[in-house]
Amino acid sequence: RLIFPIENVFSEIVAFGGRVMEKGEPKYLNSPESPVYIKGKNLYGLNKAKEEIRKKGFALIVEGYFDLISLWNAGIGNVVATLGTALTREHLELLRRYTIEVVALFDPDEAGIKALDRSLELFLSTQMRARALILPEGCDPDDYVKKYGKDKLNELIAHSPAISDYYIDNVLGSGKTFEDKRDMIKTAMEFINKIDDEIEKNLFIKRIAEKLGINEELLKKELHKKGVQIKSKTTGEKQNIKVHIDPVEVHLILLLLEYPQKTAQVKSEKVLDYFLHAELKNLGEKIVEAYKLLGFVDINVVLSSDSDRSLREKIYQLRINEPPADDKTLEKDFADTIRKIKEKWYKDQHRQLKFKLAQAQESGNEELSHKLLCEKEKILTKERELH
Template sequence: MKGVQPGDKVAEIKSRLDIVELISEYVSLKKAGRNFLGLCPFHNEKTPSFTVNREKQMFYCFGCGEKGDIFAFLMRLNNATFPEALKLLADRAGVALPASPFLRGGKHSPNAREQIIQINHIAAAYFTANLLSPGGKAALSYLKERGLKESTIKEFGLGYASDGWRHLKSHLEQQKVSLKMAAEAGLIVVKEDRPDVQYDRFRHRLMFPVKDVEGRIIAFGGRILGDGEPKYLNSPESAAYSKGRQLYGLNSSKDAIREKGYGIFVEGYFDLIALWDAGIRNVVATLGTALTRDHVVLIKRYAERAAVLFDSDEAGKKALARSVELFVAAHMDARAVILPEGLDPDDFVRRFGGEALERRVEEAPSIVDYYIDTVIGGGATFEERGEAAVRAAAFITGIEDVIDRNLFIKRVSEKLGIDQDILKKEVYGRLSPKRSREAPPSRRPEKRAAGPEVNLIHLMMECPTVVPSVVEANAMNYFLDRELKSIGEAWGRYVSGEANPAPESALSFLQGQEPSERSEALVKLLIQESPFSKESLGPLSSDMIRQVKRRWYKERHKSLTERLSAAQSSGDSDLGRKLLMEKERLMREEKDL
C-alpha cells in the first residue's frame, strides 16, 4: 500500500482551512470586492497593500512582494520551519499527521525550537501541579491575597517552582527529557567550570509561562516568593524565544485588541494580569526589556492605535519617552497614560478599578504631545525656548520618514512659538549632507511584460480549460518573450498532469518557479479578481492567440525589412532574393490568421 505523501496532507489541510479566517487572527482585514485588504505584517506601511484572496487561498503584498499560501504566511510570520507550520495548521484543521521524517525537519527528531517548546509544556504542567499541591500553598495564598480570580490564574497557566535545587531536574529525568535541551531552554543551569553540576534555574518562584501568539510555551518568568534577588527572573533567549520580539499575553488578548481598536502596553506580568482580572483584556506586557520596534509592529497587526501604560516612576517615564520614535516610525497613533505618582498599573487598578483606568486611557494625550510637553519642554525665556529647540532638533533628526519629520517640526515650532523655518534649518543642518540632499528612494520602473503574451498566460492560469486549445494552436512558438514562453510551456505540462486544477493551483505553480519580473507580474494579476467570463472563453482565447501571432509576425516583418535593407546596401542580391521570398511567405501565412 502506498504511504501517505507530504503533498496529500498539505492539500487536505488547505481544503479544510480558510486563509481569510487564519490571517484575520493576525491582520485586520477589510473586504474589497472579492479580496480582503489590510496593513502588511511584513513591512511598515501607511496604506493597506496586503491582499488576501479566499477563492485562491493565497496572499500577496503589493508593497513588499511577499506572497504565498497559509503555510508560507505562518512560516514568514513566526520565522518557523515548514514542519512547524505544518504541525500548527494540521492541529487547527484536525488532520492527523503520520510519524514521518519529513514532518521533523528532515531528521529523525524535532528541531531545537520544537524540542524546547515540548520541554516547556512538560515543565508548565509540573509547575501548575505544584501550585495546587500542599507545597504550593504559600504561592496560591499569595495569588488570592492579590485578589486574582481562579479563571485568571487558569487563563495564564500560573504555577509554582518549588524551593529545591533539583526538583524540576528530577521530574524532567523521569519524563525522559534531554537535560541538554532543558539547559538550552533555560530551565536547567549547568555550571561552566563543572558541567556535572546541574540545578533548577527557577526555585521558590511563582511561575508565568510565556506563550507565543499561537499559544505555545516558549519561555518562563518567575517571581520570588519572600525575600531574595532578583525579584523577577526570566528565561534566557533560546531557539524558541527572543524577548525583543515577544509580548506577554498577546495570545490571550489579540481578539480584544482587534475588537477595541487599540492595545495597551504595560511593563510587568502582574500589571497585565491585574488589568485582565479587572476586565481589561486588550493588554500586553513587555518581557523585562524596553519596548522595541518588533513589539510595536506586533500590535499593529491587530489595531492601528495603542496606549503606553508604564510605571509612574522616573524609569517608567523615561521608557515611555523612548518609545515615541517607535510609534512615529510605525505611523501608529499612541497615547501616553500617566498614573499618579507612586502607583504602577497593578496598584492603580486594585485601588480604583478597571473603569477608572479605562477613563485614564481615553483622556490620555497623544504620545507625541506628551513628548513635546515633558521631554522637549519649553520655557518663558528666549534661552529656555532655544534649549528646547535644540533638544527637539536632536530628536527629529532621528525620524527617517520625511513627511513625519516635517510634521513633527510643525508641531514643535507651534508649541515653542518659534519660526518653523528656523527649526527646519537646525534639523536638516544636523543631517548628513548625503541624507539631507537625497530624495526619497523610488522604486526602479518595472520592465513592462509583453501585453498579448502575458494576457494569454493569465487566461491559461485563470481558466485551465483553454490550455489544450492554446497548445494545439502552437501559440507558445510565437512568443517573443522567452521567459513567458518558458512559464507558459511549464504551465501547460503542469495542467496536463492535473485532472481538475484547483483555483489556487496557478499561484502555487508560480511560487515554485524561479522568482522574476514576469512571474511577479502574473502573481499580481492572479491575486486580483478574474476579468474573464467563462461564457466567452472560446472566442477570447482564439482572439488572444491571434494577437500573440500577429505581434510575432509584426516583429518578423520588421526584422526582415531591416535585413533586406542591409543586403541591398551591401549589394548582396542573393541574400536579398531569399529575404524577399521569406517576407512573401510570412505575408501568406499571416493572411490565414
C-alpha cells in the same frame, strides 16, 4: 516563587517567569533565552489578547505580569506586557499584525518614565500611532485599577496624549528663557531627524513651533541648515507607488505571517510556483527562507529596502484589516486558499495555451499544434487532481 508560563503568539509555552513572594533577589527571574524564546521578540499575554486588540482597535502596553493580570481581571483584555526588557522594534512588529494604535501605560517611577522616553523614537520609526499615559498619584496600573476601577482607567486611556505631545510637554521642557528655547530646538532637531514618516515629521515641527512661539517656516529653514530632511507633501505623493495585490495570493501571505510554521507545507508542495504575481511570489519565498533561517518572520527584515516600502506598508494595512484568523478552521482555510491559487494558475495556463494553439494552427505548424495539445491534456489531468 510564583511561576508564570510564558506563551508565544501560537499559545505554545516557550519559557517561564518567576517572581519572589517574600524578600529576596532577584525579584523576577526568567528562563534563559533560547532559539524559541527571546525576550525582545515575545510579548506576555499577546496570544490571549490579540482578538480583543483587533476588536478595540488598539493595544495597551504595560511593564509586568501583575499589571497585565490585574487589568485582565478588571475586564481590560487588550493588554500585553514586556518581559523584563525594554520595548523593542520586534515587539512593535508583533503588535502591527493586529493594530497600529498603542497606549504605553508605564509605571510612574523613574525607571518607568525612562523606559517610556526610550520608546518614543521607536514608536515613531515604526509608524505606530502611539499615546502615552503615566498614571497619577504614583500608581502603577495594578494599584490604580484596584483603587479606582476599570471605568476610571478607561477614561484616562481615552484622554491620553499622543506620543509627540508627550515628548514636547514632558521631555523638551517649558522653554521659558531664550537659552531654554535654544536648547529645546537643539534637542528637537536630533529627535525630528529620527522620524521616518514625513507627515508625522511636519506635524511635529508645527507643534514645536507653536510651543516655542516661533515661525514654522523659520524653524524648518533652521532644521534644513542642520541637515534635517523635510519633504513636502507633494514629494511624498509622488513616492507612493501603487502595488497590485492579488486577494487570494495575499491571503496566503498573511496566513504565513500569522502562522509561519506553515511555510514547510508551502515549500514541500511548491505552492509559490503557482503564484502569478512575481512580487508576491518573491515575498513568499523570503518568508519561507526567513523562517527556515531565523525561526521567526519579521516583515521589516523580509522587506527591508527602501524599494520595498510601498509593499511593506500595504501588507501592514492588509494585516490590520484582515478578519482575525480562526485557529480551529486554519487547516481548511489554508487548503482552500492553496486550491484557489492553483485554480487561478491553471486558468491562466489554459488561456496561454489557447492563444499559442490558435497561432500555431493559423500558421499551419502541425508539429507545434500537436505538442501544445499534449501539453493541454497533461495540465487538464493535473487540474482534475485538485477536485
